[in-house]
Amino acid sequence: METYSFLKDEDELRWFFDHVFIQPDIGETYLASISARSKALTEEEKKEFKLGRSEMLHTAILKRDLNENISFEKFLSFIYSFNIDKRGLLTKANKFYPEESLVLYFYINPSSAVDVSYEMIEKILLFQKELLHSYINGSKEGKDAGKYRLSKMSTYSKTLSAGNISKKNYIDLDIDCNTAFLKKNYSSIHYFILSTFEKGSFFISETAGGWHILLKKEVVKINLLSFLNTLSAKIKALPYSDGDKDFKEAIINKNNFIQVPGCICRNHLVNIINKEDF
DSSP: OOOOOBBOHHHHHHHHHHHHHOOTTTEEEEEEEEEEEGSSSHHHHHHHTTTTTEEEEEEEEOBBBBBOOOHHHHHHHHHHHTOGGGGSSSTTSOOBBGGEEEEEEESSSSEEEHHHHHHHHHHHHHHHHHHHHHHHHTHHHHHHHHHHHHHHHHHHHHHHHHHBSSOOOOOOOOOSSOHHHHHHHHHHHHHHTTTOOOOOSSSEETTTTEEEEEEEEGGSSSOOHHHHHHHHHHHHSOOOTTTOOOOOEEETTOOOOEEEBEEETTEEEEEEEEEOOO
């Protein structure tokens, strides 16, 4: 059996769990998902596999027990649950997803189960109202559409989890740049970040597309857009060879998800690279 296998370094995942992961309160959950990103593929491959820009393929929710925090063993099991049979996820062309397109995302800030339930109730009532009108009007097309929407409620609950944040523990700064270039200039860039944020207040996660800088929200007392503009200028000013830098942008990632450290995402082992700060 061929499987999509993401987790490759349990020690890296353990470090993430011990230092970055924040235990949720009762009524809070974490969402994770396998997604396909087409930007690593050629135009021919995009057509061959019929891939859009981004597709959320498989999602799961992590929650704590009533009287017990989430153990590393439970967290590890949760991440391993995404190692699934390739036949369970096929592209619109009925082909396996190319490994270089797949990412395992973890929503770094917890969701509010209460807020999700409120929105779920609103959606159910709206869909039922529309379905009732379709029956009254004798619209077969409307009845089928209404029943189809109601059949997708379990999917909606996970989608709503992504948008209903309970509290923001981290702010994610996304540096879209050649990873090898950033690694080569790690000392200089790291030193610059430390001129604004003290050791232990941020994590740098290295991915195939650059860095994610996770800032603990309580330490952010400045204008982050101004900081990112200065950081961008700093990176652009670094010496480079042709094609080496490939700097695109530095932004605040409002999507709330990061790639899971210790996992292979787009053929790159995601890892936290400033462990010496802790």
